[in-house]
Amino acid sequence: MAAIATDTALNGQTPDAPETEERAAKKPESLWKDMWYSLCQNKPAMVSLFIIALLVVVAIVTAVAPGILPYDPYAQDLSASFEPPSAAHWFGTDQQGRDIFCRILIGSQISLTVGLLSVAISLAIGVTLGAVAGYKGGVIDTVIMRFMDMMLAIPSILLAIAFMAALGRGIDKAIIAIGFVSIPEYARIVRSQILAVKQSDYVAAARVIGDNDAIIIFRHVLPNVLPSIIVRATLGISSAILDAAALGFLGLGVQPPAAEWGDMLGRGRNYIFAAPYTMIFPGLAITVTVLAFNLLGDGIRDAFDPKARKR
Amino acid sequence: MIKYVIKRLLLAIPVLIGVSIIVFLIMRVFSADPAPVVLGQHATAEAMKAWRDANGLNDPILVQYFDFVTGALTGNLGESYYTHTPVLTELMNRFPATVELAIVAIIIAAVIGVALGVVSATHKNTPIDGLATILALVGVSMPIFWLGVLLIILFAGMLHVLPSSGRIDPLLQPVGGTGLYLLDTLLSGDFEAFADAASHIVLPAVALSMYSMAVITRMTRSSMLDTLNEDYVRTARAKGIRKRRVDIHHALRNAMLPVTTVIGLQLGSLLGGAMLTETVFAWPGIGKYVVDSILKSDFPVVQGAVLLIAVIFVIINLVVDVIYAYLDPRIKYSQEEG
Numbered sequence: 001m002a003a004i005a006t007d008t009a010l011n012g013q014t015p016d017a018p019e020t021e022e023r024a025a026k027k028p029e030s031l032w033k034d035m036w037y038s039l040c041q042n043k044p045a046m047v048s049l050f051i052i053a054l055l056v057v058v059a060i061v062t063a064v065a066p067g068i069l070p071y072d073p074y075a076q077d078l079s080a081s082f083e084p085p086s087a088a089h090w091f092g093t094d095q096q097g098r099d100i101f102c103r104i105l106i107g108s109q110i111s112l113t114v115g116l117l118s119v120a121i122s123l124a125i126g127v128t129l130g131a132v133a134g135y136k137g138g139v140i141d142t143v144i145m146r147f148m149d150m151m152l153a154i155p156s157i158l159l160a161i162a163f164m165a166a167l168g169r170g171i172d173k174a175i176i177a178i179g180f181v182s183i184p185e186y187a188r189i190v191r192s193q194i195l196a197v198k199q200s201d202y203v204a205a206a207r208v209i210g211d212n213d214a215i216i217i218f219r220h221v222l223p224n225v226l227p228s229i230i231v232r233a234t235l236g237i238s239s240a241i242l243d244a245a246a247l248g249f250l251g252l253g254v255q256p257p258a259a260e261w262g263d264m265l266g267r268g269r270n271y272i273f274a275a276p277y278t279m280i281f282p283g284l285a286i287t288v289t290v291l292a293f294n295l296l297g298d299g300i301r302d303a304f305d306p307k308a309r310k311r
Numbered sequence: 312m313i314k315y316v317i318k319r320l321l322l323a324i325p326v327l328i329g330v331s332i333i334v335f336l337i338m339r340v341f342s343a344d345p346a347p348v349v350l351g352q353h354a355t356a357e358a359m360k361a362w363r364d365a366n367g368l369n370d371p372i373l374v375q376y377f378d379f380v381t382g383a384l385t386g387n388l389g390e391s392y393y394t395h396t397p398v399l400t401e402l403m404n405r406f407p408a409t410v411e412l413a414i415v416a417i418i419i420a421a422v423i424g425v426a427l428g429v430v431s432a433t434h435k436n437t438p439i440d441g442l443a444t445i446l447a448l449v450g451v452s453m454p455i456f457w458l459g460v461l462l463i464i465l466f467a468g469m470l471h472v473l474p475s476s477g478r479i480d481p482l483l484q485p486v487g488g489t490g491l492y493l494l495d496t497l498l499s500g501d502f503e504a505f506a507d508a509a510s511h512i513v514l515p516a517v518a519l520s521m522y523s524m525a526v527i528t529r530m531t532r533s534s535m536l537d538t539l540n541e542d543y544v545r546t547a548r549a550k551g552i553r554k555r556r557v558d559i560h561h562a563l564r565n566a567m568l569p570v571t572t573v574i575g576l577q578l579g580s581l582l583g584g585a586m587l588t589e590t591v592f593a594w595p596g597i598g599k600y601v602v603d604s605i606l607k608s609d610f611p612v613v614q615g616a617v618l619l620i621a622v623i624f625v626i627i628n629l630v631v632d633v634i635y636a637y638l639d640p641r642i643k644y645s646q647e648e649g
Contacts, residue, residue, distance in 0.1 A: 153330050269591075272475075283453075290452040
C-alpha cells in the first residue's frame with residue numbers, strides 16, 4: 001500500500017499529500033483487515049483480548065503441566081483450612097485447605113471449555129436451523145421458528161437448570177444444557193440476516209449457475225452473515241460462562257473435586273462471614289472473564305459496524 | 312386493537328402447548344428414574360415398581376403427557392413426591408414472595424436504568440457517560456449471586472445495617488392479605504412491620520435488579536442518542552426551548568418506546584434470576600423452592616414451577632407487545648396488513 005501511495009505522489013497527482021500517503025498506508029484491504037484495524041484502535045477490546053489470551057495460556061499450561069502450580073489444587077489439608085490471604089496463599093485456602101489461587105487458575109480450564117464448547121453446539125445447530133428457516137421459508141420456517149419461540153418462552157437459566165436436573169451433574173452435561181438453551185438466539189439472528197440477503201443478486205446468480213440450496217446457504221449466504229454470528233458468539237461465550245457458574249453455584253455443575261468457579265463460590269456460602277475470601281476471589285475471576293468477553297464482543301461489533309463506531 | 316390482542320392471544324396457545332411438551336420431555340423422558348432418589352438406594356425393586364405405579368410413571372408416555380396436560384388445565388399440577396401436598400398450593404404459597412421481589416427489582420432497575428441512560432446520552436463522551444457505560448458493562452458481567460454475596464458481606468457482615476436473609480421478622484409477619492408484605496403492612500398501617508419488610512427486600516432486590524438495570528441503561532442511552540439526532544428535537548431546540556425540557560419532553564418520550572419493551576422483557580427474565588437471588592438470600596419464593604426441589608429430584612414440583620414461570624413469561628411478553636402496539640400504532644397497522 002505504501003508503495004502505491006508513493007508512486008501516486010511521484011506521478012504528481014497528489015503532490016502535497018503526506019496525509020493521504022499516511023492514510024493510504026493504513027488503508028485496509030478487506031473486511032477482516034478493516035475489522036482488525038478498527039479493533040486495534042479500541043483499547044478496552046485490546047485489553048480484553050490480552051486477558052482472554054492470558055486465560056487461554058493459563059488453561060493450557062495448567063492442563064499440560066499441572067506441576068507448575070505451587071500447590072496441588074485437589075489435595076486436601078485440613079490442618080490448613082480457612083487460611084486468610086497471605087504471601088504463602090495469595091487468595092487464602094478453602095474449607096479443605098486447598099489453595100484458592102491454584103484452584104482459580106485450574107478452574108479457567110472448565111470455564112473456557114464450557115464457554116467455547118457450549119457456544120459451538122448452539123452455533124452449529126442454531127446457525128443451521130436459522131439458515132434453513134430463513135432460506136427455505138414457508139412451512140419449514142414456521143415450524144422451526146415456532147419451536148424456537150417455545151424455547152424462548154422459558155427463561156434460559158431455568159431451562160438449563162431443568163436439563164441439569166434431568167441429565168445429572170457433570171461438565172459434559174453442563175455444556176449440552178447451556179449449548180441447547182442458546183440455540184434459538186443464533187437461529188433468530190441467522191434467519192433474519194438470511195432473509196435480508198437471500199434476495200440479493202449474487203444469490204440469484206448462484207442459483208442460475210446451478211448451485212444447490214446447501215451450496216448457496218453455506219458457501220454464498222452464510223459468509224455474508226458471519227460478522228453478526230461472530231459478534232453474537234463472542235457475547236455468547238460470556239453468557240455461557242455465567243450460566244455455567246450459576247449451575248455450579250446451585251450445586252448442579254461439575255462433580256467434586258473439580259475446580260469450577262461457580263461451584264467454589266457455592267461451597268463458600270456457609271462461610272460467608274468467617275471466610276469471605278472463599279467467595280470473593282472466584283466471583284472476581286468470573287466477573288473479569290465475562291467482562292473481557294463482553295468488551296471484546298462489543299469491540300468486534302463496533303469494528304464491523306461503522307455506524308456504531310462513530311458513537 | 313382488540314383484533315390485534317385476540318390474534319396475539321391465539322398465537323400464545325401453540326407456544327404454551329409447546330412449552331408443556333418441552334417441560335414434559337425434559338422431566339419425564341430425558342431424566343433418570345426418580346424412584347431410587349426418592350425411596351433411597353436400598354429400596355427393593357418391588358417397592359420401586361409400586362411407587363412408579365402409584366405415580367403413573369409406568370404408564371405409556373402419551374398417557375402420562377395427556378394426564379399432565381389435562382391436570383394442568385384443571386389446576387392440578389400433581390403432588391410433591393416428598394410432602395404429598397399439591398404442587399399448585401405450594402407454588403401459590405410462595406408466588407407472592409417472588410412477585411414482590413421481582414416488582415421491587417424492576418422498579419429499581421427501571422428508575423435508575425432510565426435515569427443513567429438519559430444522563431449518559433445527554434452527556435455523551437464525558438466522564439459521566441464513561442462511568443455509566445462502565446457500570447452497565449459490569450452490571451451485565453457480574454454474576455447475580457456474587458453481587459448478592461458482596462452485598463451481604465458489606466451491609467450485613469461489616470456495617471450491620473441490613474438483614475442478610477429472610478423476608479420479615481416472624482413476629483411481625485402479616486396474616487392474610489395479598490401475601491405481598493410491603494403492601495399488606497402498609498394497608499394495615501403497621502409501619503414497624505413495613506420497615507422490617509422493606510429492610511429485608513433491599514439487598515435481594517438490588518442484587519436482582521443489577522443485570523436489568525445495566526440492560527435498560529444501555530438501551531435508554533442508545534435510544535436517546537437516536538432521538539436526540541431527530542429533526543423535531545433540533546427544531547425544538549431552535550425554537551429556544553430549554554435543553555432539559557427538550558431532553559425530557561421531546562427526546563425521552565419517543566426514546567421510551569423500545570425501552571418500554573426492554574423493561575417488560577426484563578421483568579420476565581427476572582423470574583429466572585430470582586432462582587439465584589432467592590437461594591443466596593434464603594428468600595422464600597418459587598425460585599428457592601424450585602432449586603431445592605431439583606436437588607431432591609422432586610420432579611412434579613420442578614415440572615409445575617417451570618410451566619408456571621413459562622406461562623407468566625408468555626403473558627408478560629404478550630402484555631408488552633400489546634402495550635407497545637398501543638404506544639406505537641405503526642406496529643398494529645403493519646401486523647394487520649401482514
